[in-house]
Amino acid sequence: MSSDLILIHEADYRKLFGIGDQFVTDVIVTVNNPSEIPTVAKKIKKRLHDSRPIIQDEILRTYDSIFNWRGGMMIVIFSAAVLAFVIFAWDKASGLSAGERREIGILKAVGWETSDVIQMKFWEGAMVSLSAYLGGVIFAYIHVFFLGSAVFEPALKGWSSLYPRFTLTPFINAEQLTTLFLLTVVPYTVATIVPIWRAATIDPDTAMRHTGG
Amino acid sequence: MIELMDVRKVFNAGSPSEYSAINGVSLHIPENKVTVLKGPSGSGKTTLLSIVGCMSRPSAGRVKLRDREITSLPERFLTDIRRKTFGFIFQQPNLIKGLSVLENVMLPAYPLGEKRSQLKLKAHNGLQELNLANKAASKVEWLSGGEVQRVSIVRALINDPHIIIADEPTAHLDTKLSHRFMEIIENFKAHGKTVIITSHDYRRSALLPTLERYLVSCLGPLYS
Numbered sequence: 219m220s221s222d223l224i225l226i227h228e229a230d231y232r233k234l235f236g237i238g239d240q241f242v243t244d245v246i247v248t249v250n251n252p253s254e255i256p257t258v259a260k261k262i263k264k265r266l267h268d269s270r271p272i273i274q275d276e277i278l279r280t281y282d283s284i285f286n287w288r289g290g291m292m293i294v295i296f297s298a299a300v301l302a303f304v305i306f307a308w309d310k311a312s313g314l315s316a317g318e319r320r321e322i323g324i325l326k327a328v329g330w331e332t333s334d335v336i337q338m339k340f341w342e343g344a345m346v347s348l349s350a351y352l353g354g355v356i357f358a359y360i361h362v363f364f365l366g367s368a369v370f371e372p373a374l375k376g377w378s379s380l381y382p383r384f385t386l387t388p389f390i391n392a393e394q395l396t397t398l399f400l401l402t403v404v405p406y407t408v409a410t411i412v413p414i415w416r417a418a419t420i421d422p423d424t425a426m427r428h429t430g431g
Numbered sequence: 432m433i434e435l436m437d438v439r440k441v442f443n444a445g446s447p448s449e450y451s452a453i454n455g456v457s458l459h460i461p462e463n464k465v466t467v468l469k470g471p472s473g474s475g476k477t478t479l480l481s482i483v484g485c486m487s488r489p490s491a492g493r494v495k496l497r498d499r500e501i502t503s504l505p506e507r508f509l510t511d512i513r514r515k516t517f518g519f520i521f522q523q524p525n526l527i528k529g530l531s532v533l534e535n536v537m538l539p540a541y542p543l544g545e546k547r548s549q550l551k552l553k554a555h556n557g558l559q560e561l562n563l564a565n566k567a568a569s570k571v572e573w574l575s576g577g578e579v580q581r582v583s584i585v586r587a588l589i590n591d592p593h594i595i596i597a598d599e600p601t602a603h604l605d606t607k608l609s610h611r612f613m614e615i616i617e618n619f620k621a622h623g624k625t626v627i628i629t630s631h632d633y634r635r636s637a638l639l640p641t642l643e644r645y646l647v648s649c650l651g652p653l654y655s
Contacts, residue, residue: 324538327519330541332510422486
């Protein structure tokens with residue numbers, strides 16, 4: 219059915235693995251009184267040393283922990299990354315350094331039009347953000363689909379909590395990529411352009427004078 | 432050719448730090464001549480040059496270039512005049528760090544849309560002229576003060592401008608290179624170009640024994 223799952227009839231299974239009718243691999247025990255479940259589990263373990271009783275609540279707790287607090291941990295990491303991006307973009311949008319203002323002043327002084335300067339800086343910002351975006355996407359793709367998400371695997375899947383091991387089938391989600399593009403490349407490029415536009419519309423002499431250089 | 436009529440320039444107008452850099456200067460700069468603006472440091476020579484070169488607007492007064500009033504022209508027209516008419520050699524070399532010597536020299540020519548190969552050739556020839564051909568690929572931050580100034584001179588000439596504006600051009604050059612620069616200026620004059628130079632050092636401007644001089648003190652009354 220899939221790369222890690224085959225569905226076959228019980229008889230075929232017993233024949234394939236040579237398991238007699240008197241043996242089973244898994245037994246579901248139903249206990250009428252929920253408060254007695256841990257006691258029943260302990261008694262089973264005491265009588266059948268090779269068995270591993272798993273209570274339904276334990277399974278639920280394991281999956282909860284995998285997909286809740288570990289997911290939460292990833293959200294914290296993701297939030298830190300988003301915050302860093304916002305601070306970086308805000309820093310770009312809030313003003314230019316003395317060197318950048320001077321550079322714009324020089325370009326205008328030697329005959330560049332405001333639109334030339336903005337166009338050049340637009341491409342500069344777009345190249346930076348696009349390179350970062352593509353680099354990030356390619357790195358993430360390789361990391362997740364070819365390296366089995368080695369960095370985040372322990373946090374996401376837990377320590378031997380999920381068995382058998384599985385590998386993800388590579389795929390590209392255009393919607394996710396578009397959303398990521400719109401949330402990173404576009405805002406960063408706009409954040410770069412706004413202060414450039416403000417600086418590029420003043421006299422070149424003024425742009426060069428107020429730089430301390 | 433260039434006429435300034437009662438030009439004033441006030442910085443930080445309306446604030447406590449308001450100051451007047453030039454105050455009522457009227458001046459005629461003739462065509463095909465070398466004009467030297469002389470005055471002490473802080474007398475407003477650089478401000479005057481920036482107004483003459485359309486890099487800033489006067490707070491009051493009028494500026495005419497070839498009988499055309501340019502004082503209140505929109506920015507894009509001033510840029511057009513700047514790129515087609517003037518070549519600037521700044522007091523501070525004002526090169527862009529991170530770019531090579533060749534890229535800095537080609538900067539004024541990029542907006543004109545000239546072919547890159549031709550542009551490179553022109554820039555290389557200019558660098559050759561001032562013994563900088565071997566520095567073409569170097570980053571400008573690696574150059575000495577004199578080399579930086581020479582790059583700035585080559586950049587000013589790349590578009591073959593009609594008017595060269597040089598603000599203390601020989602300030603960072605040794606005597607030999609100063610003489611070389613003056614030869615270049617003389618060559619410009621011979622080709623019918625107009626040159627405007629500022630200098631606070633009379634001995635430097637005295638390096639122009641054969642050229643016409645119009646010495647102007649920006650602080651006091653004008654004389655020539």
